[in-house]
Amino acid sequence: MTHVASALFEFWTRLTLTKLTGRRAADLAGLLEHLRVVPLSVVFHHTHHFLVQHQHLNPEPPNDFAYWVTNVLQESTLGERLAAIDTVQFAHLRDLRARLVSVIESYLDQTHELRVAPAGEEFHFMDAVSFTFPTRHRASTLAEFAEQLKMVGAASIGFHLFEARLRVESDENDFSRWFDEQLGEHELAEAIRRLDPYTITTEGLRQRLLGLIGRRLEAEHAQ
């Protein structure tokens, strides 16, 4: 039997205006100095904007810190460590910042010479102003959800999967919560929780989500 939610799922989206902070770093010491004090929205920008900005790139570039350390400073070991930070494990941006800082600190403890970025290739810290607003897409059943999911923008998927969790400090992604609470789809909710949105492009995530929901709908029809 088709479950109909008592509360509609309303797809929101998040659009971002990038702001300049005037902070720049030419080496790891400078990167660390600024990283310790910048607003958390700056940390969010550099660890998340690429997910939407590079939504179709395959493979997907890593977060900005890892990209700069690897490609500009040519510090490949540290770059690899920064790229490998498991962002999905952090419920709060301050914890993610602490991890980034500690990875760079440990590396600096063992390194005596600082490489300097070529002129013009310094790391520029940027801030993100996020605007969130509802789209016209709504769903009350799993099938409707799948139909709307095909139509929303990539930013909407990003918003519900990681922005809501990290920036609003909710401990759950919006899709899993709605499936759990409104449709009783606990297995589906859990499968979505296990997705790592940081290593799949947003379009890849859309396809995974549609695949998971599609299998659930097929199973429902077979009953």
Next chain:
Amino acid sequence: MTQSLALDAYADFVGAATIEEIRLLGERLRGRRVQHINSTAVGGGVAEILNRLVPLLREAGVDTHWDVIRGGEDFFAVTKRLHNALHGEPVTFTAHDWEVFAAATEDNLRSLDLCDDIVFVHDPQPVQLVKARAPRSHWLWRCHIDVSAPAAGSWEFLHPWVERYEAAVFSAPQFAQQLEIDQALIAPSIDPLADKNKELNPAYVESVVAGLGIDPTRPLITQVSRFDRLKDPVGVIDAYRLVRRYNDCQLLLVGGSATDDPEGAQVLAECRDRSSGDPDVHVVELPPASNLEINAIQRASTVIVQKSLREGFGLTVSEALWKGKPVIAGAVGGIPLQVSHKYSGILTHTVEGTAYWIKQLLNEPEFARRLGANGREHVRWNFLLTRHLRDYMLLFLSRDYPGQSLISLG
């Protein structure tokens, strides 16, 4: 409801969801008035982009006006020198220069009907209009040039005026100056419907390159740029020569006519001299507005190079990426924003590095194809006109939420 098709025409490139987002932002800006002010209605990148963006903003529901300031030859002579000085060229300014600038501002203030809501001033020429800023109005200064390393006297003149604005907008972080006011990053964009970028009939593409004496069946390396030392066309020829030891290919250097530019003519002569005797090197001058021809040349190329030593934003890179071509470009100016090394193109610093990567891309066509495909997607989501439009709308909306980084428009 009747709607113009202009905005919807972009859905073919960015999807209906993006157009819907723009329309939703437009609903939230309904009733707001925006006035753009710049110094020219035609010619130059600023006028070109405003000619496209103003109608789209209107269609999205933003009450948008565009005014152009006027000035005599003496005023534009000063602004031209100011422009050069902001780019680092040593220029001496006199008190009279600033009097001319101030007098032109006063003349324009008498004739302009300034908006009392959002006023978006482009580049240095109209900067002093801010002195007539109405209470509670939002004045934004859009800087389209690189002011990071100005010659003495130029930024000192401009700076106090810029600080009277509510926010400044730069095209790349490294072009900016330290300012007390808010600074936004809004990159320029290309229009997928313009002659420079629209899809072309393959027969036309082939006819254009065949007309230049290029063999369409053999690999073609191309650089599209002015004959300017900062674009390093001679370095591109040197890189090509290193490649030719191992790979069959042709080189095309194509740019605007250099007849009115003594240095350009000299660089062009050096290119011809350097390549003389090699029938596979083509150095071509095209007349202004040869947009369809440039488009065709880019589409016919195997690899596109932009080996700049210094660059503004370098939008030719986005134009090349939009055609799905693998691009090798200097890591200068706005180019690193457009190319993520080894993901959406290749960034190089030397002649040898450029040659190395040209060989890689000629020898590994699958890798080259993937870079080109990624580059096109990167441009689709970050450097098309629709992203530019959306950023301007967000900038206007942000004025009502000073200091906030998370804004709910629900």
